[in-house]
Amino acid sequence: MHIQTAAHAFQTNGNATHWQEFGQGHINQTLKVTTDTGAEYILQRINQYVFHNPTQLMENACAITDFLRSKDPDPRHTLHFIPAKNGMGYFRDGNGEFWRMYEFVDGLSLDVPESEEDLYQSALAFGRFQMLLSDFPAESLYDTIPNFHNTEDRFRLLRASVEKDACGRLKNVAPELEYLLNHEELACTLQRMRESGLLPLRVTHNDTKLNNVLLDCNTRKPLCVLDLDTVMPGLSLYDFGDSIRFGASVGGEAGQDTYLDLHLFRIYTEGFLSAATNLTEKEIEMLPLSTFVITLELATRFLKDYLDGDLYFKTVHPEQNLERARTQIKLAADMLAKQADMAKIVSEIRCAAIK
Numbered sequence: 001m002h003i004q005t006a007a008h009a010f011q012t013n014g015n016a017t018h019w020q021e022f023g024q025g026h027i028n029q030t031l032k033v034t035t036d037t038g039a040e041y042i043l044q045r046i047n048q049y050v051f052h053n054p055t056q057l058m059e060n061a062c063a064i065t066d067f068l069r070s071k072d073p074d075p076r077h078t079l080h081f082i083p084a085k086n087g088m089g090y091f092r093d094g095n096g097e098f099w100r101m102y103e104f105v106d107g108l109s110l111d112v113p114e115s116e117e118d119l120y121q122s123a124l125a126f127g128r129f130q131m132l133l134s135d136f137p138a139e140s141l142y143d144t145i146p147n148f149h150n151t152e153d154r155f156r157l158l159r160a161s162v163e164k165d166a167c168g169r170l171k172n173v174a175p176e177l178e179y180l181l182n183h184e185e186l187a188c189t190l191q192r193m194r195e196s197g198l199l200p201l202r203v204t205h206n207d208t209k210l211n212n213v214l215l216d217c218n219t220r221k222p223l224c225v226l227d228l229d230t231v232m233p234g235l236s237l238y239d240f241g242d243s244i245r246f247g248a249s250v251g252g253e254a255g256q257d258t259y260l261d262l263h264l265f266r267i268y269t270e271g272f273l274s275a276a277t278n279l280t281e282k283e284i285e286m287l288p289l290s291t292f293v294i295t296l297e298l299a300t301r302f303l304k305d306y307l308d309g310d311l312y313f314k315t316v317h318p319e320q321n322l323e324r325a326r327t328q329i330k331l332a333a334d335m336l337a338k339q340a341d342m343a344k345i346v347s348e349i350r351c352a353a354i355k
């Protein structure tokens with residue numbers, strides 16, 4: 001009923017007649033909507049447990065899409081919001097839920113790269129995205145999730161959930177907690193470098209999973225970067241590290257036999273460095289460690305959510321967040337073991353680029 005009301009609240013071409021859950025996002029409720037004229041849209045209910053101020057979130061998203069469109073007018077290259085019938089950029093229903101609608105972009109959103117080329121193209125897309133936003137007025141953006149990649153704060157929040165043990169699950173997580181706390185110091189490296197000004201603050205995407213970029217179904221070239229809810233001032237290394245975590249690992253986000261594929265790391269790094277040409281020496285030096293940092297940080301977030309009772313990430317079974325945390329820890333450990341290999345690859349790519 002609520003979906004129907006929301007689907008009819010926007011200025012669509014024709015009347016919404018069909019809607020179905022769509023995509024693999026962990027945060028918002030996402031539906032594909034079709035109207036009686038055959039027009040297609042994406043309808044989303046904003047997750048207010050995660051995003052406390054949806055109007056600020058929408059202000060950010062509209063400012064970013066306007067800015068991107070001014071640089072590249074191709075309609076399939078930038079998300080396009082559909083205004084609500086009341087003239088607003090979003091619709092608020094009787095229960096206080098916030099909804100927004102976009103043009104549906106017909107492209108591929110992949111959970112696993114189907115070829116090296118797919119991963120390479122996603123690296124170009126995220127690298128270019130960051131470059132396009134390099135002159136965006138960062139001070140005009142709201143922090144949609146304060147301290148989103150502040151790893152020190154993520155550990156503080158994990159400790160608070162351990163203290164509380166709201167669901168009596170603490171007894172199930174001893175080895176995971178031990179690993180995380182033993183590696184806290186190292187995981188906070190980027191945060192400390194950010195605070196001391198060793199790494200430049202940029203406007204970054206902050207959630208660079210492969211499924212947050214759309215590839216053209218025929219050419220398999222990038223169409224559009226999605227999921228702009230966390231575009232905020234941040235480190236280029238968050239974007240790089242998160243893409244490696246998701247796209248260059250094998251076994252899936254909750255799989256038991258995960259590891260970092262160094263060849264895929266090379267492919268993504270080649271693409272990212274060729275598109276994001278503004279990185280400093282320090283940023284490039286930290287690329288290998290960033291993969292570990294962002295992966296361990298996500299492990300703290302999954303473990304915290306498991307302890308809290310699965311309030312933040314969508315789950316389909318009660319052990320899922322614990323499984324996700326275990327997988328991220330395993331992947332982070334592999335990334336730590338492969339620091340020298342990754343550094344060698346980065347240096348080879350740089351030498352090849354100079355020649």
Ligand code: ADP
Pocket residue numbers: 022023024025026027028029030042079102103104105106107109211212226227228229
């Ligand atoms: P979440 O924050 O929950 O991850 P996203 O904004 O990433 O939500 O949307 C979830 C998924 O829906 C994306 O990964 C993508 O597959 C699909 N999607 C989102 N917006 C569009 C769009 N405009 N056109 C086509 N697919 C989209």
Ligand code: GN1
Pocket residue numbers: 024025026027028050206207209212227229230253298
């Ligand atoms: C969430 O929204 P989605 O599914 O693209 C999360 C990311 C995590 C990711 C793990 C706003 O991304 O930070 O890295 O899950 N997004 C938010 O899969 O918390």
Ligand code: MG
Pocket residue numbers: 025026211212227
């Ligand atoms: Mg997403």
